[in-house]
Amino acid sequence: MTKRSSTARSYPVRIPRIPVGPLAPMVLGEYSRWLAGKGYSAGSAAAAMNVAQRLSMWMQAVGAGVDGIEEELLVRFVAAERSRDRPCASVDSWIGALRRFLTAAGYLRTAEVDASQFTPAQAAVAQWCAWMRNQRGLTEKSIAAYCYYGAGLLDAVTATDGSVQWGRLDASIVNAYVTDRGRPYGVVVRARIVGSVRCLLRWALSTGRHDRDLTAGILKPPGSKRSVPRGVAAAQVAALLAVCDPATAIGARDRALVLMLVRLGLRAGEAARLMLDDIDWASGQLRVTGKGREHVLPLPVDVGQALEAWLRLRPDALDRAVFVRTKAPRQMMTTSGVSGVIARLSGLAGIDPIYAHRLRHTAAMDVLAAGGTLSEAKELLGHVYTVTTMTYAKVDLASLRELVVPFGQVPR
The missing domain is CATH 1.10.150 (DNA polymerase; domain 1)
Structure with a gap:
């Protein structure tokens, strides 16, 4: 038997070979x-x-x-x-x-929340959440985001005894909160903070907690005006596809994801929630569900072939999602997981970081570049309002050139 050195590190505390304790067996x-x-x-x-x-x-x-x-x-x-x-x-x-x-399994007991133990500010936030859920029909994810960015405003008007003094709330306090809350963030998050505060003030006004409409006095975050959508060049898309090995399960999955996002313009969440039953192979159609709406898209040949290659290698999963994790637990991918796949592929391809939504922009821009109309781009993206799709008119250079007045001529 080999003798253990006196200078060797001690073993960690080991568990017995036969499990003991209340969880066994x-x-x-x-x-x-x-x-x-x-x-x-x-x-x-x-x-x-x-x-x-x-x-x-x-x-x-x-x-x-x-x-x-x-x-x-x-x-x-x-x-x-x-x-x-x-x-x-x-x-x-x-x-x-x-x-x-x-x-x-029911062994871990969750602590029950006693509403009677809420502070006035916490009770107000809970009622605001109920209003957003019942009156505005927002999803739980949106409600959580509004609370995360806007609920802190109540701390500025909470007295020492814990009561919320709505009468103290004015435009200066709101703007001070918006400025301080948005200081560590960029333009997009600052706009979300302003939107959350506006929602809170609308609720306070509609429920009689506040008697003045302060939304008009809230400062607009600088540079929050929507810019030109950024697409991805064809060479970059080819680089993303080149690093996907279709002979492996993860490579086939990633290749199908890239093609579906760039050809059909799906959001990352729509691709993540896509189910096997949403694919109609007989008619070559795909049912897409996103933001509480459904629309049907034609299934291009190259996308269908990539999906078929992935589904042949897709491991047994816990649900019927099309795109699942290749590691346990094998279940539906998350929205961030889908976008993370595109970011990882861009790193492997040696190009600038690309995320899933830029591929969605690329799909819309390709429609316009091929001579399509904004209505066709709207149908592809599943927008409800045409004004949402009109932002892509900024990148339709062929149509914009026709509107340019030649130098030296008077516009008619």
């Missing part, structure tokens, strides 16, 4: 089957199970039972693991998966 067995169902590899599942077994052993040491699993307990466990001389490196990587399993 039933909860650990359920977790193992959950990981297998999500498509995790044997090595990844072993690392995840190691963290679960450590949690079970730690719960036995602190006297916690299965009925006492809550978020605060998991935070204490992670802190205890980090405080060791040789912390387990996989705890931070796999505690999220363990938390999702415990929540889905």
Whole structure:
């Protein structure tokens, strides 16, 4: 037997070979089957199970039972693991998966929010959210964004006793908040901050909390005027496709994504939410769902061939999304994931960073460059209003040249 050196680093605290603690064996067995169902590899599942077994052993040491699993307990466990001389490196990587399993299985109790414990400002924000949800029909994602950028305005008119003094709210306080909140951000986010504040003020006026309309006095963020849409050159699109290896699953998926975005002008979220049932192979059509609306697009031959190549290599997934993750959990890609694929491909191609929405611009600009009309571009992009599509008229150089008055002539 080889003798261990006295100067060698000590082993991290090891878990026993036979799992112990309140999670063994039933909860650990359920977790193992959950990981297998999500498509995790044997090595990844072993690392995840190691963290679960450590949690079970730690719960036995602190006297916690299965009925006492809550978020605060998991935070204490992670802190205890980090405080060791040789912390387990996989705890931070796999505690999220363990938390999702415990929540889905009903073991992790979520803290119930008691509305009676809200401060006046928190209650006002909750009522504002309900108004946006019920009266304006906004999605939860949009509501969260409005709250993130606009709810802080109430702090400026909250008294020391916690009450919201709406009478103190005037244009100077609003503009000071907009300026301070938007200082770390660029033009686009500053415009979102102004929009969020305007929404909050409209709610306060419509519900009688404020008696003056302050929206006209809010400063406009500098440079928020919409600029010319930026497309992607044909050489750059070819470079993106060149780094996709169609012989591999991830390469076939990425190639199909690029072609679908640049040929059909889909948004990243629309591509992510595309389902297998949305493809009508018999009629060569594609049903696209985005921003609460549906429209049908023809399926070009090259896009259809790329989709077919990807679907032949597509791994078994947990849902019927067309574009899924190639790593566990194999499920629908997110909007940021789709845009991240395009950014990664642009890095591999050695060109400037490109994101998914620029490919959407390219699709609209290609329609106009080929002699199409704004109405055709509108149908492709799925816009409800023509005025939204009119921004692409700025890049229709062929049509703009016809409007230019020759030098020395008087306009008629």
